[in-house]
Amino acid sequence: MTMKVNLMHGAGGEVMGELLQTLTKFSHNNAGGIGLESLDDGAVIPIGDTNLVFTTDSHVVQPIFFPGGDIGRLAVCGTINDLSVMGGRPIALSCGMILEEGFEISALERIVRSMDEALGECGASLVTGDTKVLERGALDQIAINTAGIGIAERPVRDNGLQVGDAIIVSGTIGDHGMAIMCYREGFDLGEQISSDVAPLWPMIERALGSGEIHAMKDPTRGGFANAINEMAHKSRVGVRISEEDFPIRRSVKSASEMLGIDPLEVANEGKVIIGVAAEDAESVLNALRSHPYGRDAVIVGTVTDDGQVIMETEIGGERFIEAPMGDPVPRVC
Numbered sequence: 502m503t504m505k506v507n508l509m510h511g512a513g514g515e516v517m518g519e520l521l522q523t524l525t526k527f528s529h530n531n532a533g534g535i536g537l538e539s540l541d542d543g544a545v546i547p548i549g550d551t552n553l554v555f556t557t558d559s560h561v562v563q564p565i566f567f568p569g570g571d572i573g574r575l576a577v578c579g580t581i582n583d584l585s586v587m588g589g590r591p592i593a594l595s596c597g598m599i600l601e602e603g604f605e606i607s608a609l610e611r612i613v614r615s616m617d618e619a620l621g622e623c624g625a626s627l628v629t630g631d632t633k634v635l636e637r638g639a640l641d642q643i644a645i646n647t648a649g650i651g652i653a654e655r656p657v658r659d660n661g662l663q664v665g666d667a668i669i670v671s672g673t674i675g676d677h678g679m680a681i682m683c684y685r686e687g688f689d690l691g692e693q694i695s696s697d698v699a700p701l702w703p704m705i706e707r708a709l710g711s712g713e714i715h716a717m718k719d720p721t722r723g724g725f726a727n728a729i730n731e732m733a734h735k736s737r738v739g740v741r742i743s744e745e746d747f748p749i750r751r752s753v754k755s756a757s758e759m760l761g762i763d764p765l766e767v768a769n770e771g772k773v774i775i776g777v778a779a780e781d782a783e784s785v786l787n788a789l790r791s792h793p794y795g796r797d798a799v800i801v802g803t804v805t806d807d808g809q810v811i812m813e814t815e816i817g818g819e820r821f822i823e824a825p826m827g828d829p830v831p832r833v834c
């Protein structure tokens with residue numbers, strides 16, 4: 502039987518992992534630092550006495566304008582945040598745009614304005630780009646790829662969790678995925694759920710300056726559940742999460758119950774998971790909270806030595822948090 506790509510292959514979970522086995526079969530995969538094989542948020546290339554961080558991200562979100570953001574803000578933030586969680590100060594981005602014939606120039610202008618605004622929030626620049634146009638029907642409106650470089654004195658990995666570390670999340674979980682889903686479904690929850698899409702470097706820079714951060718990752722596709730499992734697995738540790746302290750908006754909770762979607766498994770585009778030495782947890786937490794994008798930051802758990810990711814429920818039980826097969830919301834970023 503001929504194997505073909507399906508939508509789950511792009512959903513950022515276990516199924517996508519299978520496709521990555523094919524897509525990462527490069528023997529030339531490392532430029533002297535951290536390369537493709539580590540499947541981290543970006544690559545690290547040592548240059549002189551510092552490090553270049555390099556990453557890329559493509560965006561095909563549907564709809565392209567959604568509550569809280571648009572495909573342009575998402576395309577800049579996706580790359581900025583992957584650089585940031587590697588400890589890299591974002592410097593310069595590229596932008597490859599693929600457009601469908603008939604796409605409105607006014608929409609393109611809005612997208613570019615919104616990209617520029619996100620760049621401005623963290624002092625990065627868009628310095629090079631490319632544009633292609635496909636015939637009507639060959640593409641759904643627009644696809645944007647961005648690549649970015651940053652500079653990291655001390656790169657941070659996603660595999661550095663240590664037993665005893667505190668796990669911090671920088672704010673409410675599930676907002677982006679549920680905002681996209683509710684908007685598509687036309688849900689009226691009284692309060693509109695907004696995407697959290699945001700460029701996190703200024704907030705992360707404050708956190709890096711206030712404690713010994715051992716590991717970071719942005720919980721994008723596959724959500725918190727996927728990211729925390731990846732961090733624990735790569736670090737060869739376990740994690741215990743307390744449901745009581747876990748930040749999820751009430752509206753996100755109700756929507757996820759209605760849709761039968763676990764908010765822990767959907768994408769966030771303006772959040773970071775941080776593993777930090779226990780004695781530094783409070784100061785890192787305060788640093789995050791001092792920035793508007795981190796005002797809801799909380800310590801949600803601790804790193805253990807048992808290799809399992811477990812949530813202690815509010816009623817005193819325990820459940821495993823498993824990596825999802827894929828993000829339950831398609832075309833989320």
Ligand code: MG
Binds near residue numbers: 542582583718719721
């Ligand atoms: Mg990432």
